[in-house]
Every structure is written in structure tokens, then in C-alpha cells.
Amino acid sequence: MVNLNSDQLLQSCEDLYDELVRMLENMELTEDNHALVSVLQNKHQVLQTIETEANHYNRSHRVPQLISNIFYYEEQILLHIGQKDRNKLSFDFRYHYCNLVRLLCYEIAYLVEQDVDITRYPKLYPDLTAINHQQIIEQGNQTKYEVSVVLLAYNNLQYTSQCVDSIVQNMDDINYELIVVDNGSTDGTKTYFESLPNAKVIHLNSNIHLVKGFNIGMMAAEGKYIAAVCNDFIFTPNWISNLLICLKSDESIGFVSPGATYISNYQSINIPFHSIEDFQQRAKDYNISDPSKWEERVVLLPNVLCCPAALLDAIGYYDTRYYRGEFLDDDISFRIRRAGYKLIYCGDTVTHHYGSLTTATDHATNSLQEGRKIFIDRYNIDAWLDARKNQACQFIDYSRFGEVTTILGIDVRCGSSLIDLKNKIWSNHGVKTEVYTCTSESKYVTDLQSISKQVFSIEGLIQLPHELKQSIDLIYIEQGIDWYEGNIDDIFQSLIELLRPNGQLIFCCHNRLSVEMMKENFVQVARQSNFCQFSIPEIKWIANTHQLELTFQQDFLPLADEKRSQAISALTQFIAGINNNFAIHLESQMNSHYSLLQMTHVVKENI
Template structure:
């Protein structure tokens, strides 16, 4: 691959795009002639040329499967043009046009390192600013309120449950149902065809989850699109509640509900004995409640509910996520960086059977592959830097009172900090002002999406001057032992930046956790010279600066099965009669951090 080849590919795709737009104009004017269909033959020649191009790229792609689907629909168009005009128009609009756009995105990704993206803004949605006014105006011109897009690949029994739950529980919102059969072989297409009024998109050859969703979303004509997988069951008022939330604030660009089985702290466990029992319990739960709306850095799309024009502008799901893993994190980043909020709607619960859509890919190394793809795109680790830590649940309720402003210090992309703000909103009905300081410039872009003010942090001594005010709470996510400053000075500077009875939350590392031991053993050139803070010393220095201790709690980060096995092996190496010692060693090795919660003493 070289610059010349990359340019030739994109220029060839542009010729194909012009041909499709010409046919579309002819159809819109009702002036399509048989001679115009010669463009389809030209398209076949173009596809052959693209297939024969030597890409010389290692990135996984589905070029061949996309082209095979396009060829299938060109053949159908040539047959139906004389027999069924409506079928011709439908296949042209919702199959051929969308498939060609998917092909454009696929090639654009493969050649992106060899061209100037600014020369091809249509192919690179990350180029340029997002016009919020344009997106709003497109929504006002939409044909209906919501397009519900369901993607199914086999698993017909689950798909039927999903579709029936949508039909039974969505009569309170104007919507169209778009059903994408992603190359199923079990009768899914025939079932979809039997659903009255549904818009059925059929892929002859499986394009997998990312492109399967994209072709359905490209067919959407609603103001909003709500993309769902076939392994969910939907519940009373599910869509009504989501639309209630997204229309409450023009800055909201993506909402998603809870589920009984999901990660990212979007789970609401509801015990049930039957589908009917679950539906009845969900009916009682699904009452719109803004105090249960949480702004997030990353959302998992139990439902990807967004303005349709916004999805179009950001380029839908990113085709580079070959198996679909971490495409959820990516769409969250794209929408948030486009200037919109992500809201988790905990007032609405759905049922999730569990990853049927991507089950086959889970048999591969898809998680690590997707995680690496995300890192290559953003230079961020989606798990380590953009997901929240569960310890926010352990913050003592008394610390949440009277918190109208929060300073987050070195809180990475801000996920845990934002969840702390959410908890104050949920429990105290206060929307705290959020300020952030970061010592790493790479986090600034994402912190700007959630904070009222973001500054680069380099010195505790001028902390109060940097924030230009005193505040009610300081949350430091980076462990205190990572800073090169004396504890006595540190607590004095923090106290100066806080209001009367201000709160302080921070962590210190456990120097003999399994992670710390790994670090020492694996880096032979370094000496373990991090500060080691004894709890009593931390509390003493904080007390002398005016802080009183509220709570100390230990917590562990998620760890690998290898780490767990080592912990178990070390602890069980003790004699069987020393159970207290075994428990103590287990605690020492498993504890990653110690969480301190303090507040300034009343004077």
C-alpha cells in the first residue's frame, strides 16, 4: 500500500458514489430509463477492480463479504426493474446505497494512514466540527419519531421473543420497526417478512454485528434511532421513558436503559420466575424519574438511542472494530466528543439473555483485540482509563451532604468522578458543579466533555489559585503515594482549597498487593522507591491540617485469573491450622488500594 494506491481506491469509490447518486436522482424525479441501468454494470466492473487491488494491510476487514452482498443486490435490481418497481426502489435505497456506503467506510479505514483525511470529509466523520443546529433541524424534518433497529443472526426463538416484546410494549411511541437479518440460516428472514409493516433488511452474507447495525441505522427515517440486539426482551414504557429523557435536554445525545444482566454498572437485578413475571415487575419499575438519570463517560447500548442525524454525522459504529468488541466504548466517545451527554436511564429496565449476537466472536480473542483497537485509535485504555471504579458506592452518605462543587484531581477520563456527581444528584437532588485538574494532557479532551472547567495541574502549592475559588469536595483518584510532596504540605494545601467542613476523598496504594509485587519483579532496572504511607501516619498528618477521619475502606481492582491463582497459592502455602494468617495474607495481597474519606473539622 502506498499513497498513490490509497488515492486511487478513494477516487474509484467516489466514481461509484456519483453513479449511485445519479440513479437516486433519476428515481426521485421518476425519470429512470433502462439506459441508466448501465451504471450497475459499471458498478460491477468497479467492484472487480477493488477486489483485485493489492491492499497489503494487516487490519482485518470484510471487504469481500460486503462486495458479495452488493453483487447480490445488483443482480436483484436487474431482475426487478421490469417486474416490480417498488421492490427495485426498496432494494436500491435500503440495500445497495447503504452497502456501498459501508464499503466506502471499510476502505476509508484501511487506507487512512496513506491519505489526508481533510480531502475526503464524507468518508472521515471525525474531520470537522459537529453542527448541533443542523442535527436538530434534521430531526424536525424526520418522517416519524423513532426508528427501532433490531439485528438478528440465527437464534430465531430469542429473536421472536425480542420482536414480540417490542410489538407488545411500544404502542405509546410513534415508531417504525427495522429488522436486519444478518445472513441467518434458520428461518429468521421468513419470520421477519411475516411482521406486518416492518422494514426488512436482508444480508445474503453475514457482515457481523458492527456493519449489521450500520445498514439498519442507515435505513432509519425517525428523528431518533434505537438500535437493539436480538437477545433482549423489552418492557412497558421502555421507549417512552428513553424519549422522555433524551428530549429533556438538547445536549443529550445518547441514552440507554438498565438490564438485569449487563456490565458497566447498568445492571438492576430483578428476581423473576417467568417472562410474564419479569414484565409485571418491570412495569412497576419503569416510571420516568429524572433522579435516576446518570450522566456517563461510557454507556453500554442495551439500547443505542440517539438522534438519527447525529449517528449519521459521526459515522455510525466504527468499522475498524472487526468483531464489535469495544465498539460500544467508541460510539460513546464519538458522541460525547461531538458535544453531547450520555445518560444511563436507571428508571427503565430490560431483560438480557446475554451476548447471543456476539457469542461466536467471544470464542476468539475478541475482547483483547477490540481493546487494542480502541487504544490504537484513542491512545487510551478503555478499561483502565475510561471506566468507573466501584468504590464510589462506598462513599459515606454523610459526605454527600452540602456538596455543591467538586474538584476532581487526576481522575483520568472522569468516569468515577462523574459517578460521584451522579450519586449526589440521586440522593441529595443537587447537581454539583464539576471542576477538574489533570497532570496528563491526554485526558483534557474528555474531561472537557463533563466538566465546567478543566486545567492542567502541576503543583499542589498553588491549588487554590488554579481553581480560583474554594469548593465543597476534593476527589483525588491517583493514589497519594504517586505524588512527590510531603504529606503535611499536601494536606495543608488541600485544606486551603476547601470550604468550611469540606470533604476529601483519596486513595493510597497497597505496596504489597499482587500488582505491586508484579511491578517490582518485572522491572529489574528499577528500585521500589514509591512512597509507602502507613495509615496511622496519613491520619495523623491529615488531622494536624484540620481533617477528621470518616472512613477507611479497602478495595481491589478487577484482576486476571492468573493473579487470583497466585494469591490463592501463596495464601494456601501456609499451614492449614493458621487460618487467621491465611485470611490476613489474602487481604494484603488482594487489596489494591485503601480509600480514605475525611472532612474538615468544625471550628
């Protein structure tokens, strides 16, 4: 057996796939295809070598499962040739064998990426190549169908059949194809799929898991758009029509997804119902296309991954490194945004979600932490901390933002809370806003560029007026204002120089009596020379001297747990002793970690 180094291993995969592509493009498959037989026989040994070499890499992978399926379809193709079944031969070669080899190439590319010069393999590392937006449009105009609905299923036939029925019954008059992927089921799913009229059935003899299962289905798509779905959803009247209306409304939109029952990421729509039939009727009444319910997002859960098919092909579909599928949604959201497209949550459309049937087994493992680490290693960003909305957003008083047309977000991480502000102004007041951002952490610049008209890198708030030379209607500071070093008077002066008269300022500050701030002050005194120097009442007083009038305040605690509550209770009893009233007061102070403050720049005339 030949031993291959990483470059040779990757090159052998790429050469194999390129040869298959040339065969698809340049030759017609017939019943007596000697060239194809020769290729299959010659490449069998290469694939065995690839499998052996892949096991030398210390990363989780599914190379054995992929090659097992490739060998299965090698046998099927040889059988079709012997039986002179041209249709099955063509289908299995194109949609099974070739696409499985493509999946294998991506898998090997992930395994060896630390050992090779990835710039030599742009086809296997799509992030290296800038997206040609015009090409995406042109490819979309040459497709056979309007949309390809891709359904992935592994067992749970009862749910799968309900899902399929709901899709077929609610496609209206759209020109579509249904691609169903049986990911190695053992409960009759394959037979059921083969009974569906006109469905394109992708069957995997052994399970290749969620990521690659979806990818092989999407690779088979011949539609302008792809709508990829799991088998634990029920779809509703106008679901696909509404998504396509949104997707087609702006060429810069690259990914749309509807709301659902029992889902996270602020994409849940609560519609009480007592049966699926009742839910369908209620959903029909709800699912009226309404652009005021469209929300731009930094991260979007793919209740439906609805995107231009050419865009998904260009970015390489779902990233194979997410072995169990966790944080797959965050990753594809980041890659589509960074490719220059918007993500839109369609809050005008509801579907029903039973629960994670497709990934239920992995939830019992440490899959969330595994996926989180993979994402951090890939982007140097924590999707949970950096790409989610700040809890403070739920307390903001939006009634004063009717004339806001420009927003400046300061240290907003990846911008989820800032985009939520923009969305709420649109839904509450019908006003579209321009967004500017500035950050003191360079790792966020790339993602802020995807949602902002302009991004500024700063070291402190005092330099802001020198960077942004225009008046702003609303300034939102996500980082606590007492986190910044510098004179607090100078900070407020810099902010009001940017605010127009009657402009709005939103910021948080820490309660220095909270248990978290006590800990912070103990362990980081040397680093934070100005941290929490002032109490919240003092900060409000200083802001007022700079013509900033408090209009709203909300105290809150971002995260709470039983252990924290017990620690605070013990500490207050130790400090207050038998003074019960003092203990109650002290405990309330320690429990409130932040205060959200909204202020208006009130310009007072000189008398």
C-alpha cells in the first residue's frame, strides 16, 4: 500500500473528482460504458488508500462511511451496466457516486488543512475565493426548476410522511422538485421515498450524518433556489411562497428562514392549537406576506435553509468540520454574510417544529461544546457570546425612535443587538435606518462590515468625533460605559458632539455592588484603573451636566443560577448580620448586575 503525505492525499482526491466531472461533461453514459468500468476499477485502490491514510489524522471524520457508500454505488453502477439500465446508471453515477466523491474531497480537505498550502486548492477551500454575485444570478437564470425542496430523514417514518405531505400540499403552483435523502434508515423510509411520484430519491446505504446528508441532497438540486428542511417540521399554506417573495425582493438577500413553534434564536411564533389540522388553518390565516415582519439577522436558524442554489454551491454548502452538526447554523450564517449577502428572518411565516429528531442522539453527548469550540477555532469568535442579542434589548423603550434614520453602534460585538434595534425601528415606526459601527476589537470588523455602511476601529470613545464626522440620531453602546478608560466627562462630551439635538443615547453600566463587580474589582484592580469608578447615580448626574436627560432606566441581571443566588444570600447574611432590612436591601443591590439607561440630548437655550 502506498503511503501518501497530506498534499498527495488531497491531490489524489481532487484528481479523482476532476476526472469524474470531465466524464459527466464530455461523455454520454451508455449501457456498455467500458470507460466508466475502467475508471471505477482503477479508482477503487485509490479510495482504499485514501481511507487508510485518513485514519492517521487526529480529527473526527466520516471518511469510512463516505467510502462505504461510494463502494456500494460502485457495485450498483456495475450492476446497472450489466443489466443495461441506462437511467439508473446515469442517476447513480451523477447523484450518488460523483457527489459522494465530492463530499469525500471536502472531508479530506478539512483533515489536512493544517498540513498543506490551502491556496493551492481553491476548489476545496471555497472561503479563499470571492463570490461573483453576477455569476450567481446568471446561474440561477439557467435552472430547470424554481425551487428544489431538499428533505433529509433518518428513520422516524411517521414524522417524515407527515412532513412530506405538508410540503406537497402547500407548494401552490410553484415549479419545484422534491429531493428526499434517506440517510441510512432502517424503518422503511427508503421504500416510502421510492413510492413518492416524481421525487428524486437519494439513498445512503450507511448513515453519513446530518451535515453530509444535507449536502448530498443540495448537490443534486436543479432549482434556482434550495429550500432544505428536516423531517421534524410541518409546513403550512404559503410557506414557500412567502420565503421566495422575501428572497426575490432584494438581490443582496442570500438566506431566508421562517418562524416555527418550539424553536430558539427569537424565531419562535406561538400559535395555540389542538391538532395539526387546526394548526394548518391558523397558519393559513397567519401566513400573509408582510415585509414589516422581515428582520435582518446576524445568525439565522435554518428552520428552512432557503437560499440561491448557486450561492450554496459557491460557498461549499454546510461545512464538513461540524462533525455532529452543532453550530452549523451559525457557521453557514457567517459564511453567507461574509460573502456579501443579508440574512432575513421571515416573521410573517410560521411552521410547526416537533423537536430535534434529526440530531436527538447527539444532544445526549457533548456535541454543543464540541461545536462551540470548532466555531471559536474557525472564527476566533464565540457564537453564543458574540453573535447573540444582548438581553438588554428586551428592555429598550422604542417609542421615542420614530425619527431615527441613523444609528451608531459602539462595541456591539458582531452586531446582533444593533440589527435588532434597526429591525424594531422598522417594525414599530416604518423607518429604514443607516447603520454605522465602531469597535475597539479588530476581530469583529469583518462581520460588522456585513451589516454596516461604515466601520471604524477605535481605541476609546473620546476619539469618536474625529472619526465620524456627522450627526447621529441614535447611539447604542453595548459594552458597559464604565468599561472604558478615560475621564467620564470627556466620554459624555464626545458622545454629545455626535448626537443631533433630541438624539437618543442608550448604554449600560455596571452596578458596582453586584457580586460580579465585587469579584471583578478583586481580581482585576491592576488592569482596570477606571473600571466602575462611579456609581450609577453619579453617572446619571454627570450625563445630565452634558445635556443628556434620562428618559428610561431598567435594572437587570443577564444570567442567573441557583448557585449564584445561594452565594449572594450567604454573603448578605454575613455582612448584615441580624439586620434583616439591611440584608434585603443589600441582596437586591447585589442581584442587579446592570442598568440600561436611555437618554435624550436636550439642547437648552441660553436665557
